[in-house]
Ligand code: AMP
């Protein structure tokens with residue numbers, strides 16, 4: 001499989017460190033509010049990546065954190081904790097907020113056929129691990145204590161900007177207007193590993209540490225949680241593109257300083273879903289959630305298809321019109337699949353030829369739109385319906401569009417042809433009258449049936465009837 005690696009800026013042949021397992025890590029949600037469908041685009045594409053790897057024969061261990069502490073109002077470490085803001089907004093405790101929105105997140109994932117990773121670890125579970133890593137970084141002099149906080153010293157690194165050659169002003173990314181610079185930092189890029197002093201003294205969750213009572217910075221959780229469950233190296237680290245800087249940049253800085261060697265080989269970043277007005281955000285106007293899509297009558301899998309139709313490394317613009325197009329596409333596709341006969345033999349050779357196209361799409365940097373095209377190739381192929389159904393079931397392991405289940409549901413929902421000997425006889429009599437050119441009798445029967453709420457439909461296969 002060729003995958004684009006954000007570190008090398010190239011598509012690279014994917015080779016896992018250990019032949020028997022792919023170690024994969026995903027930055028999980030900050031559970032202070034519902035996930036918006038932009039967040040979920042990232043999780044859909046990461047889910048497709050995991051399933052594609054499994055489909056191609058790899059064993060995968062995937063770990064995800066749940067950010068329930070330490071993510072401040074900006075992605076740089078300034079502002080109030082997002083969790084505390086959520087708790088204040090809803091007059092609940094931080095842990096109540098975390099539990100509620102974690103459950104909502106997995107409920108949304110379920111509706112979008114996003115598999116739950118093998119390990120899911122809330123950040124608040126791993127305080128001892130953070131303290132250990134921060135202590136080691138202090139011992140190794142990659143960190144310093146100033147003004148009550150422990151900071152990572154980026155000047156100790158040979159290269160800090162691993163993803164891009166950032167300019168100074170890029171450091172302002174994620175920093176809200178009006179946020180003052182932290183005078184304790186030795187270098188502008190330095191970031192907090194452990195807070196004991198913050199302007200926001202009402203931080204709800206705090207723990208004892210060698211540096212005083214406090215709480216961890218945001219970035220440290222992903223380094224420690226991945227280390228805990230995946231060990232000292234990792235194959236693929238995923239996240240939305242906004243996480244590349246500063247979050248992933250800082251994860252790499254602290255993990256490699258701690259370990260003393262390279263940590264993660266491939267970085268998979270999903271580009272953003274934007275609205276026509278620009279960046280999607282939880283504080284701006286209508287907040288797009290899975291529940292809102294459902295309320296407006298969309299099957300969440302229509303949104304999954306919408307995401308699959310474009311490449312993960314392209315920004316995607318959301319509009320209701322674009323979603324409507326995906327809805328029509330999905331419904332037509334399902335109706336077409338519903339016409340396939342269920343009986344018959346699978347032609348193994350034809351099946352493998354179809355599968356080959358699908359695999360080629362996945363192998364080319366997870367080209368999901370081509371993978372969707374492979375579904376149409378199946379429908380157009382000259383092979384038995386059983387072969388087509390087998391290929392669709394096989395592809396759907398990765399696509400997660402419930403192709404056969406939805407087709408069955410569609411078929412079951414079609415009006416059944418009713419059997420009523422008396423009406424059948426009248427319809428037959430009308431057909432006979434028409435044959436004899438006895439139009440008056442034919443019309444009389446039609447009117448009689450109409451009066452009884454029956455409509456006759458003339459089709460090339462003969463007259464049919466339905467209740468209206
Ligand atoms: P958060 O809950 O804010 O920590 O974000 C969860 C995930 O969603 C992260 O991987 C983000 O990078 C990603 N993300 C945030 N906004 C978007 C967006 N508009 N489109 C796609 N992914 C996003």
Ligand code: ZN
Nearest residue numbers: 027028222247
């Ligand atoms: Zn992370």
